[in-house]
Amino acid sequence: MAQIGVTDLARVREILGILRKHGFGRLLVQAGLGRYVPEGGEDGAEGEHWAVRVRQALAELGPAYVKLGQVLSVRPDIVPARLAEELQLLLDRVPPVGFEEIRQVVEEDLQGPLEERFASFEPEAMASASIAQVHRATLPDGTRVAVKVRRPDIVPIIEADLRILHALARLVEGRFELPGVYTPVTIVSEFDHAIHQELDFLLEAHNCERFRASIAERHPDIAVPEVYPSHSARRVLTLELMEGRAVGQLDPGDPQAAALARKLLEASYTQVFENGLYHADPHPGNLLLLPDGRLGYLDFGLVGAISAEMQQVLSAIFTSIVFKDADGLVLAFTRAGASHGRIDMKALKGEIEREMARLHGVSITDLTGGANLMNFIEIITRHRLVMPREYAVLARTSNLVFGITRTLLPNVDIVAEVRPLAERLVSRQLSPDRLAAEAARVLLSARSGVSQLPLQATQLLADLEAGRLQLNTRNPEQESILLELRAIGLRIAMALCVAALFVGGAIMLSTTEFRIAGLRMVPVIGLLVMAASGVVWLGLVAHAQLAGLFSMRGARRGLAGLLRFFIGQRNHR
Numbered sequence: 001m002a003q004i005g006v007t008d009l010a011r012v013r014e015i016l017g018i019l020r021k022h023g024f025g026r027l028l029v030q031a032g033l034g035r036y037v038p039e040g041g042e043d044g045a046e047g048e049h050w051a052v053r054v055r056q057a058l059a060e061l062g063p064a065y066v067k068l069g070q071v072l073s074v075r076p077d078i079v080p081a082r083l084a085e086e087l088q089l090l091l092d093r094v095p096p097v098g099f100e101e102i103r104q105v106v107e108e109d110l111q112g113p114l115e116e117r118f119a120s121f122e123p124e125a126m127a128s129a130s131i132a133q134v135h136r137a138t139l140p141d142g143t144r145v146a147v148k149v150r151r152p153d154i155v156p157i158i159e160a161d162l163r164i165l166h167a168l169a170r171l172v173e174g175r176f177e178l179p180g181v182y183t184p185v186t187i188v189s190e191f192d193h194a195i196h197q198e199l200d201f202l203l204e205a206h207n208c209e210r211f212r213a214s215i216a217e218r219h220p221d222i223a224v225p226e227v228y229p230s231h232s233a234r235r236v237l238t239l240e241l242m243e244g245r246a247v248g249q250l251d252p253g254d255p256q257a258a259a260l261a262r263k264l265l266e267a268s269y270t271q272v273f274e275n276g277l278y279h280a281d282p283h284p285g286n287l288l289l290l291p292d293g294r295l296g297y298l299d300f301g302l303v304g305a306i307s308a309e310m311q312q313v314l315s316a317i318f319t320s321i322v323f324k325d326a327d328g329l330v331l332a333f334t335r336a337g338a339s340h341g342r343i344d345m346k347a348l349k350g351e352i353e354r355e356m357a358r359l360h361g362v363s364i365t366d367l368t369g370g371a372n373l374m375n376f377i378e379i380i381t382r383h384r385l386v387m388p389r390e391y392a393v394l395a396r397t398s399n400l401v402f403g404i405t406r407t408l409l410p411n412v413d414i415v416a417e418v419r420p421l422a423e424r425l426v427s428r429q430l431s432p433d434r435l436a437a438e439a440a441r442v443l444l445s446a447r448s449g450v451s452q453l454p455l456q457a458t459q460l461l462a463d464l465e466a467g468r469l470q471l472n473t474r475n476p477e478q479e480s481i482l483l484e485l486r487a488i489g490l491r492i493a494m495a496l497c498v499a500a501l502f503v504g505g506a507i508m509l510s511t512t513e514f515r516i517a518g519l520r521m522v523p524v525i526g527l528l529v530m531a532a533s534g535v536v537w538l539g540l541v542a543h544a545q546l547a548g549l550f551s552m553r554g555a556r557r558g559l560a561g562l563l564r565f566f567i568g569q570r571n572h573r
Contacts, residue, residue, distance in 0.1 A: 022057040063130030064161035096128040109233035150235040201237035207303040248284025261408035322422035505530030
């Protein structure tokens with residue numbers, strides 16, 4: 001993994017200064033970075049919620065950090081709901097680069113003059129973001145297209161910021177004990193993977209083609225742009241031009257608004273429970289009301305796939321919420337997630353029942369306390385149940401659909417609105433064909449297991465006869481017991497040292513051996529030995545009384561983190 005170099009140091013100082021400006025100076029000091037922080041006031045330290053200050057700092061830090069915020073906004077299992085909501089407000093809009101620079105990228109990637117590849121190409125961008133900008137164009141056959149072009153200067157900027165993020169994550173991971181399984185290093189590594197995927201437009205083209213084949217070609221009310229592979233490459237993506245009104249611009253009183261909201265619910269149901277492929281970022285800017293009334297999808301950088309097993313769990317979650325089955329929802333969550341410690345099922349069920357009560361029987365505008373689907377992820381996280389990444393992203397996706405429905409159908413009971421979809425799902429699961437297929441699958445699995453039993457029984461008997469059979473048990477408190485035993489052993493050793501030093505010093509005091517300048521040396525040494533025994537005794541008392549207040553493991557992790565950080569910089573230079 002690349003380390004930050006001398007050329008990155010100015011950027012590091014700039015980043016730390018911006019974080020201090022927005023009120024995070026104390027956190028930087030705790031991370032051991034206080035000496036590198038430029039002098040200056042913490043302008044954002046007062047009057048703003050910390051989540052707002054995080055968003056403001058990321059926006060000021062630049063493209064890579066804006067993208068980091070957007071990635072985290074889809075992960076309610078990593079960041080608190082308040083911060084996730086704030087990060088969704090991050091705007092990825094920057095002034096477009098000059099047309100000549102765009103021309104150069106297009107001609108290099110499409111291997112030909114712009115005028116030969118396109119009949120027309122508008123110099124003015126129709127949209128511009130930190131990674132790419134979009135231009136209207138026309139293909140030689142007269143087809144109107146939208147050409148998405150990656151900014152020519154963006155990769156070096158992102159790579160430099162990624163090096164800094166990796167270095168800071170390693171340092172922070174050594175300094176702080178963070179809850180959950182998502183450490184700073186794993187978060188930055190996942191972001192690194194996500195942003196490199198977004199930089200590759202061939203991957204987005206593939207996502208778009210898969211999504212179009214899975215839904216648009218079978219549902220006349222859904223539109224997905226066609227990809228033109230002959231005019232696409234890693235930095236250039238050419239799509240069918242779809243123009244209409246963004247869903248975020250629709251007024252709830254618009255006659256088409258309610259119909260469009262129901263199309264969105266139907267499309268979301270189809271994607272998750274039938275096709276197993278879903279658009280993971282359906283925010284209002286990525287959804288269009290086309291002139292013919294169809295619902296159009298844009299931007300396919302985030303497309304999620306759902307396995308058959310995951311579909312079964314999601315079906316149980318969806319139907320349990322709609323039919324107010326708290327027991328079923330608890331079982332579905334525990335089946336999908338991994339527990340870190342004991343789960344209090346009764347307490348978990350109680351919280352889920354209270355959240356269900358807030359969702360049922362009221363219109364969207366009357367929902368109390370900001371009730372939404374991501375609240376369920378927060379509840380199970382509090383109960384030490386960690387959901388896989390795919391479930392968390394899908395929860396955020398569902399919440400975006402929920403938010404759009406809130407806007408377009410303000411006086412409708414959302415649970416009543418999706419009940420027909422849940423009933424259809426249950427009917428589909430209980431259909432004779434589906435039950436027969438499930439029974440056949442179970443029988444085939446059972447047949448495979450039963451066929452292996454004779455061989456496994458023979459192996460077991462052979463191991464038992466040869467004395468190779470071992471039974472291993474694990475005590476969950478084993479590590480803490482071992483640590484306590486080590487501490488006891490250390491204290492016993494220290495106590496023996498105190499006794500030996502004290503007795504030895506006392507014996508030496510009574511000795512009248514040789515003198516130097518009239519001074520008896522052996523008694524002097526005896527006094528020093530007895531003083532040493534007193535020091536060891538004080539250490540023994542301190543270890544016995546204060547061991548519970550400090551974590552040696554935390555101290556070792558902090559020291560290791562600092563060493564990794566500074567040794568990495570020296571090796572790089």
